[in-house]
Amino acid sequence: MRREEGKEYLYITLHTELPYQYSAGRYMSRFLTTLRDEAKILASRCTQCGTVLVPPRVVCGNCFAEMKDFVEVGPRGTLKTFSVINFPFIDPFTGVQRPVPYGYAIVQLDGCDNWLPHFLDEIDVQKLRIGLRVEAVFKPREEREGAMTDILHFRVIGDRSRESSPEGEVS
Amino acid sequence: MSQRVAIVGIAQTTFQSAKRAQNYAELVHEVVSELFTKTGATHDDVDNIVSASSDFWDGRTISNMAIQDVVGAYMKSESKVSSDGTLAVLYGMMRILSGQYKTTLVVAHSKGSEGTPNLIANAAFDPIYQRQLGIDGLSASALQARRYMEKYGVSEEEVALVSVKNLANARKNPYAQVAGEFTVDDVMQSGYLAEPIKKLEASPISDGACALLLAREDLVDRFTDKPVWLKGVGHCQDCYYLGDRDLAESEALAVAAQRAYAMAGIRDPGKEIDVAEVYDAFSYQELMWTEILGLCPRGEGVELIRSGVSTIDGTLPVNPSGGVLAAHAVIVAGLVRVAEAALQLRGEAGQHQISGVKTALAHGSFGYCGQMHCVWILSNEK
Amino acid sequence: MPKSVAIIGSGQTNHTSRRADVNIPELIKEAVDRALADADLTIDDIDAVVIGNMEHFEGINLSDMWASEGSGAVMKPAMKIATGGTTGASVAACAYYHCASGLFDRVLAIGWEKLSESDTTTGIITAFDPIVERLTLAGAVGGLAIEANLYMTSYGITQEQVAKAAVMARKNAQRNPHAHLKLDLTVEQVLHSPMIAYPIHYLDMCPTSDGACAVIFASEDVARKSAHPPAWVKAAVCRHNHPYIGDVDWRKNTLESAAIEAYRLAGITNPRRELDVIELYDPASFALLSWIESLHICGPGEGGKMIDAGAITMEGDIPVNPSGGVISTNPIGATALIRVAEAALQIQGKADARQVEGVRTALATGFGGSYWSEVFILGRTP
Numbered sequence: 023m024r025r026e027e028g029k030e031y032l033y034i035t036l037h038t039e040l041p042y043q044y045s046a047g048r049y050m051s052r053f054l055t056t057l058r059d060e061a062k063i064l065a066s067r068c069t070q071c072g073t074v075l076v077p078p079r080v081v082c083g084n085c086f087a088e089m090k091d092f093v094e095v096g097p098r099g100t101l102k103t104f105s106v107i108n109f110p111f112i113d114p115f116t117g118v119q120r121p122v123p124y125g126y127a128i129v130q131l132d133g134c135d136n137w138l139p140h141f142l143d144e145i146d147v148q149k150l151r152i153g154l155r156v157e158a159v160f161k162p163r164e165e166r167e168g169a170m171t172d173i174l175h176f177r178v179i180g181d182r183s184r185e186s187s188p189e190g191e192v193s
Numbered sequence: 194m195s196q197r198v199a200i201v202g203i204a205q206t207t208f209q210s211a212k213r214a215q216n217y218a219e220l221v222h223e224v225v226s227e228l229f230t231k232t233g234a235t236h237d238d239v240d241n242i243v244s245a246s247s248d249f250w251d252g253r254t255i256s257n258m259a260i261q262d263v264v265g266a267y268m269k270s271e272s273k274v275s276s277d278g279t280l281a282v283l284y285g286m287m288r289i290l291s292g293q294y295k296t297t298l299v300v301a302h303s304k305g306s307e308g309t310p311n312l313i314a315n316a317a318f319d320p321i322y323q324r325q326l327g328i329d330g331l332s333a334s335a336l337q338a339r340r341y342m343e344k345y346g347v348s349e350e351e352v353a354l355v356s357v358k359n360l361a362n363a364r365k366n367p368y369a370q371v372a373g374e375f376t377v378d379d380v381m382q383s384g385y386l387a388e389p390i391k392k393l394e395a396s397p398i399s400d401g402a403c404a405l406l407l408a409r410e411d412l413v414d415r416f417t418d419k420p421v422w423l424k425g426v427g428h429c430q431d432c433y434y435l436g437d438r439d440l441a442e443s444e445a446l447a448v449a450a451q452r453a454y455a456m457a458g459i460r461d462p463g464k465e466i467d468v469a470e471v472y473d474a475f476s477y478q479e480l481m482w483t484e485i486l487g488l489c490p491r492g493e494g495v496e497l498i499r500s501g502v503s504t505i506d507g508t509l510p511v512n513p514s515g516g517v518l519a520a521h522a523v524i525v526a527g528l529v530r531v532a533e534a535a536l537q538l539r540g541e542a543g544q545h546q547i548s549g550v551k552t553a554l555a556h557g558s559f560g561y562c563g564q565m566h567c568v569w570i571l572s573n574e575k
Numbered sequence: 576m577p578k579s580v581a582i583i584g585s586g587q588t589n590h591t592s593r594r595a596d597v598n599i600p601e602l603i604k605e606a607v608d609r610a611l612a613d614a615d616l617t618i619d620d621i622d623a624v625v626i627g628n629m630e631h632f633e634g635i636n637l638s639d640m641w642a643s644e645g646s647g648a649v650m651k652p653a654m655k656i657a658t659g660g661t662t663g664a665s666v667a668a669c670a671y672y673h674c675a676s677g678l679f680d681r682v683l684a685i686g687w688e689k690l691s692e693s694d695t696t697t698g699i700i701t702a703f704d705p706i707v708e709r710l711t712l713a714g715a716v717g718g719l720a721i722e723a724n725l726y727m728t729s730y731g732i733t734q735e736q737v738a739k740a741a742v743m744a745r746k747n748a749q750r751n752p753h754a755h756l757k758l759d760l761t762v763e764q765v766l767h768s769p770m771i772a773y774p775i776h777y778l779d780m781c782p783t784s785d786g787a788c789a790v791i792f793a794s795e796d797v798a799r800k801s802a803h804p805p806a807w808v809k810a811a812v813c814r815h816n817h818p819y820i821g822d823v824d825w826r827k828n829t830l831e832s833a834a835i836e837a838y839r840l841a842g843i844t845n846p847r848r849e850l851d852v853i854e855l856y857d858p859a860s861f862a863l864l865s866w867i868e869s870l871h872i873c874g875p876g877e878g879g880k881m882i883d884a885g886a887i888t889m890e891g892d893i894p895v896n897p898s899g900g901v902i903s904t905n906p907i908g909a910t911a912l913i914r915v916a917e918a919a920l921q922i923q924g925k926a927d928a929r930q931v932e933g934v935r936t937a938l939a940t941g942f943g944g945s946y947w948s949e950v951f952i953l954g955r956t957p
Contacts (some may be wrong), residue, residue, distance in 0.1 A: 031595040034321050036634065042252035042308050044705040047216030054706070075822065076706050080222045083262030083817045088226075088238045103728075105720035107713040109771040111696035115709065126772070128713055128721050128821065137821035139711050139721075152728050154848045170710045195742045218818070249636040254629055254702040255659040255944055268832050270813035272665050275630070275657040276639065284654065291675035291722060293811075316636035321598060413745065430624075430653040433643050448650065474707060560640040565653065 039117070049078040052092065058168040061160040065134050069093040071137045096131035097158035098179065099138075104129045104152070106145045127176045129156055141175035155180045197575065198286045199420035202232035202406035202572050208370040208520030211306035213567035215400075217251065222263040224402040228298075230311035230414040232406055236265035238404070240419055245274045245281035245301040245524050247492065249313045264300055276530025277472075278403065279459045279557030279567035283426055287405045295408040301525040304350040305398030317561060321361045323434075330474075330561055331395060335387035337562040338477040341553040344441040345492035347480065349389050353380035354498045355476035356393045356518060362505050363515025370399050370520040370528075380476075386574050394476035396521035403528040405535070421535040424460065424552075425570035427452025435562060445487045445560075446566040454487075459552070462487045466509060466570075468537050469551040470530040472558040473516040481558060486568065505545060513537070513545040527557025531569055538573040580674040581682075581798035581805035582790050582923075584614025585916035590904045593691035599633065599643030605911075607647055610683065610789035613884070613925075615802045621791070622642030624653040626685040627666040628908030630699040634690055646685050648749045659702055660715075660858070660943025662686055662944040663788065663814075663912030668811045668949060671926040680794045685853065687828035687913035693722030695783045697773035697893040702944070708820055713772060715858055716780060718820060720772035722946075723861040726895040727774055727824060730876030732864060734774060738765035739882045740858035741779050741902060747879050747889060748899025750928040753913075756782045765860075765875055765920040769797065779902070786906030788913045795957065796816075806922035809936070810840035810952040817943050825948045828868040830940065830948040841952040843936070847872050847893060850919045850952075851934040854914040857900045867895060870938065889931070897921070897929040918953050 046054055054077075055066045066078030070087035074095065082089055105126045113120035125142025143159070144150055156176040166172040197497040204227040206212075229235065242264045247258040251261065253259065257434060264271065278301040280460070284299035314329035320496045356382060360500040363372035372561030383392040406416060413420045429452070431438055431445035436512060459465050470490065473479035488509060489497050497503035503511035512518075513535040534553035536542040554574050559565040586609025588594070594602055603626075611617060612750035620829040635641060639648070639655035646653070663686035674731040686721040696714030703712050717782035726732060739762055749756035751785050760778065798833050812831035816822070816834075834846070843849045853870065857863045866877025873881050873894055881887050887895040896903075898917040901910055920926040920955060941949035 024862075025688065033595075034325075036324070037319055038312065038316070038634070039310050040252070040316070041308060041756045042705075044252065044307055045216045045304070046706055048214060049219070050216060050706055052789055077704075077819070079262065080219050081262045083265075083267045083822065086265050087263075088222075098492045103721040103725040105713075105724060105772045105774075106718060106770075107717055107772045109702075109713070109768065109777075111317055111714060111743050114697045114701050120713075123710075124723065136819070139708055139820055141711055144719065152725065247628045247636075252701065253705070254631045254698050255657070257658065257942055258702060258818050259704070261815055261945070265814040268814050268818055268829065271654060271815045272813065275627075275655040280654045284656075284672065287672040287676035289679060290677060291672050293672075293675070315635055317640060319599075319641045320635070329580065347650060428652045428654070430648045430651060431641075433641050442639045445650065450653075452652075521872055539606050560637055564640050564643075 026034050053077050054168040057172045059167040062094050062130060063096040063158065064092050064094040066113055067093050075136050076131060076134050076138050093133065097131040098133040099129040099156055101147055101154040102130050102137050102151060104142055104150055106147055127156060129176055140173060143175045143177045154178050188191060196290055197410040197422055198289045198407055200405050200421050201408045201413055201416035201420055202228045202229040202234065203532045203535050204231060205403040205532055206366050206401045206402040207368050207527055208396060208522055210370065211397065212304065212400040213473050215260040217302055218263045221260045221300060221400050223261055224404045225300060228404045228406055231534050233404060236354040239265060239296050240267060241272040241288055241297045242266050242298045243277045243281045243285040244271065244276060245528065246303060247275065248523055249316060250303050250305065250308055252308050260302065262361055263397065264298060276565065277557040277567060278524055279531060279555065279569060280428060281497045281528060282405065282531050282568065283428065288424055289407060289409050295409045295412055298404065298557040299407060300402065300404040301528040302402040303522040304400040305523060305526050306400050308399050331390065332387045333561040334433060335390050335476050336435065338389050338475065339478055340440040341481050347495060350381065351495040352394065352477045352480065353377045354495060355473065355479045358504055359497055359512050359516045359518045362513050362545055363519035366514045366519060369515045370521065371397050372515060372519055390475055396474045396517045399520045399522040401520065401522040401525055402523050403532050405532060419539040421538045422575055423570050424455025424572045427565035428565065430565045434563065440562055443485050443563050443566065446482060446563060449566040450486050453568040453570050459570060463489060463509065465552055466554045467552050468513060469509065469511045469545045470514060470516065470533045471511060471555040471556040472527060472530060473512060473518050474521060475520065479511060479516065488498045510547050513547055530555040530557055534571050538571055577677045578677060578741060579616065579807060580671050581793055581807045582919040583793045583803065583805045584610050585789045585800055585919055586610030586613050587753040587791045587884055587913060587916060588786045589753050590784045590906055592755065592782065592784060594785040600691055602689060602785065603642050603685060604645035606787035606789040607683065608644065608758045610791055614791050618647040619652065620680050621647060622649055622679040623668045623682045623684045624648040624685065625656060625666050625673065626653065627656045627662040628687050629659060629662060629698065631701060632695055633692045647683065649659060651741055655814065658943055660907060661911055661941040661947050661949050662908045664915065664941025664949035666916055667790060667808045667912055667951065668813060671808055671811050674792050674794045675873045680797045682792045682942040684790045684792060684912060685787065686909035688906040688908040690783035690906060691773055691785050704819060704868060709764060709834050716772045716775060719859045720775045722825060723774050723859060726861060726865045732879045735762055736864065736879040736882055737779060737861045738762045740863040741765045743888055744896055744900045744902050746864065747897050747929065748903035751898045755782055756901040764827040780903045781858050781905040784906040786909050788909040788916050790916050791911060804923050806919035806953045807957045810837035812837040813949045815947045818945050828869050829946060830866055833869045833948045833950040837950040837952050846870060850893060850936050850938050852897060852937045854892065854898060854917045854929045854939040855893045855894065855895050855900060856911055856914055856940045857896060858942060859904055860902055863895060894931050897926065897931055914939040914941060917952050918951065922955055923954050
């Protein structure tokens with residue numbers, strides 16, 4: 023039988039898995055082990071301009087000085103912007119769909135000059151606004167493995183206006 | 194070229210099978226810092242950056258994103274060549290020749306240790322016809338080796354001489370990953386990876402980085418008293434499917450070489466070139482490439498070695514550094530050929546220094562079985 | 576001063592969600608053939624090829640090698656440039672520097688993507704740091720949503736104003752035969768479409784497209800002899816940012832920095848008055864308001880007023896995206912090159928139904944990476 027051009031277009035489907043082992047390197051390894059062992063968030067401070075950046079890294083991109091000092095930052099911070107992700111997509115880490123919806127927080131940790139993205143436990147945008155105070159919620163010690171997932175998410179702890187109120191305000 | 198551009202600084206890392214202690218930013222920071230220390234340059238002296246790296250090898254879409262801060266790209270122009278490092282040098286030079294820029298930082302990085310090499314290589318074969326055959330760089334090159342050896346009557350023992358020469362040279366190169374005093378018999382007994390290519394005839398897969406600083410003629414003195422001038426360059430791409438080419442030949446390399454020679458005013462490359470760093474990802478490739486580069490007649494690449502011409506104490510040493518057989522960080526390896534040629538021209542090649550080098554050739558290749566070639570002619574004389 | 580370079584022809588596929596009838600090289604060839612026809616040239620007239628796409632979007636490593644079957648790069652100098660969303664603009668810049676360097680006379684710039692062949696959001700997530708940022712990033716949508724939220728909150732820009740921009744762009748696209756989404760929308764429809772990532776609605780966001788674009792750059796002498804009026808490159812500027820999302824300071828953005836430098840190079844002091852049309856890389860509709868502020872078309876926070884006043888519509892004093900822009904058409908590696916091609920068509924008076932009258936100066940942008948920007952200014956005279 024003669025095949026006519028344009029009647030049938032085929033696809034070749036590949037299901038290739040392509041694994042990688044990403045080196046965390048010197049700075050990020052210290053960041054991750056501290057997260058795992060002490061539930062503390064480390065940043066690096068530029069010896070030249072004093073900028074504090076999380077995650078810690080070898081160079082301060084503003085002045086090209088090598089970062090040498092590590093400082094603890096957070097675990098509280100301020101919500102600088104956010105979104106709630108509703109659409110489905112394949113997570114490149116797992117190869118399956120990332121569960122949606124989830125809150126996406128961009129947090130300025132206390133003591134830090136830049137911002138850190140992480141999950142937010144609130145997905146109702148009516149309850150969210152830029153400027154809210156948030157706090158990192160860590161996994162229990164025995165479940166922490168030296169990865170960003172050692173922080174479960176950030177949770178809202180109140181308004182910036184109530185920032186100065188006593189500790190008991192977090193509930 | 195109406196204006197002149199020179200290499201004014203050179204830095205490379207050691208090449209190793211796995212640099213687990215460094216992420217990409219830290220790896221590149223090492224090489225850029227060294228470059229700045231050597232040249233006295235600061236980031237204010239660099240007005241643009243051209244990098245070369247691979248999204249597939251890095252496991253990262255936009256592989257140059259990781260290195261933005263360490264190359265000082267903040268609020269500057271940086272671009273990424275997703276091809277061999279030799280082309281990054283070309284793009285860096287073109288930016289200066291345009292008149293818009295004065296100094297280009299050229300940097301390449303790769304860590305073969307983080308991905309899965311044969312899957313990454315296999316992914317370069319089109320998914321419709323070839324990929325499902327499981328072909329990768331090694332198996333494709335084996336086809337080319339067999340075809341070249343058959344067509345020009347070259348034996349396995351003769352091809353093995355390349356590994357003997359280059360891996361011995363590599364002992365004098367502190368940056369090399371693989372080195373040693375091997376005999377032809379050692380190479381022959383090293384075991385077939387893909388017949389006729391044996392273990393000691395296949396380049397390793399390396400982690401490492403390399404950086405060059407290019408400067409416009411009038412700024413050269415600020416960084417060095419030993420500039421290496423970019424005198425000629427040619428690059429050319431062949432057709433894709435292995436079956437569409439006679440794998441024993443490479444018209445693309447011949448065209449690239451002609452263009453580079455014409456630009457540099459080279460008429461008799463075998464006589465005028467003092468040292469060559471060619472892209473020997475596999476031992477047979479050094480023979481093929483040196484022949485097609487016109488350093489000797491076709492089929493006589495092995496004669497260059499046997500007669501001592503291309504050995505480290507010969508009249509035209511080829512790969513005194515040990516070549517790609519000694520260290521092969523993908524994409525970086527082409528930039529290293531330029532770096533090694535430049536070190537020879539500066540008299541800074543250490544134990545593998547060739548005396549009296551005035552003109553050097555550096556060759557890079559990309560795509561399987563040499564689909565793309567880039568040839569550079571460098572000189573320490575204007 | 577850089578040497579003068581002009582665009583003498585361009586071609587695009589008719590972009591759509593899935594081109595089942597062509598494979599990747601065939602898709603590319605369609606755009607290349609159209610560009611050559613537009614410039615009255617054949618592939619033999621082309622000196623060099625610059626091509627770009629993002630490898631992980633189709634899962635093709637060394638994609639320029641397979642592409643050579645359609646790009647016309649066989650037996651020509653060719654290189655691949657890949658920088659994420661900016662790729663098309665980075666390709667254009669590289670082709671521009673090929674000519675401006677004096678080394679090449681006619682250079683074919685090609686951008687392409689066949690996004691139907693894999694998951695684009697997955698590919699974009701892998702552009703970011705694997706250890707800290709991939710965990711939570713939801714591709715381009717997520718990255719843009721946080722910027723949109725910050726912008727809209729800072730300046731009190733309403734969702735209605737942003738939706739108006741989405742309606743305008745899709746209306747413009749109806750006049751562009753190459754556009755992917757030619758939708759006749761109302762503001763209510765945009766506002767009632769699903770909130771995919773607050774504050775971005777489904778109809779605010781760019782699609783994923785299959786498509787290719789080719790643009791021919793020429794050196795001054797060749798351009799002057801071109802059969803068609805060329806579009807001269809007055810400025811090509813690129814600015815990069817820090818690598819982490821959390822490092823980006825949206826008050827000091829790369830687009831503004833690039834635009835300031837481009838205006839300086841092109842001698843523009845009042846962009847609102849001196850620019851006749853803008854082709855903006857608008858991955859989401861808020862960018863049509865926010866990023867014209869970065870271009871100094873209006874003051875900070877005045878983007879909303881601009882759309883309310885109709886200033887950026889086809890009938891306005893500074894039409895933005897007569898082509899329909901990125902939210903109408905998005906084959907990523909081609910997207911920024913399409914901006915350059917569309918700006919050139921406006922200068923050349925060849926934009927047909929989407930032509931803005933009397934265009935003398937046009938601006939095109941590219942956006943990608945970690946909030947990187949490229950800016951081109953094109954004009955009727957060198």
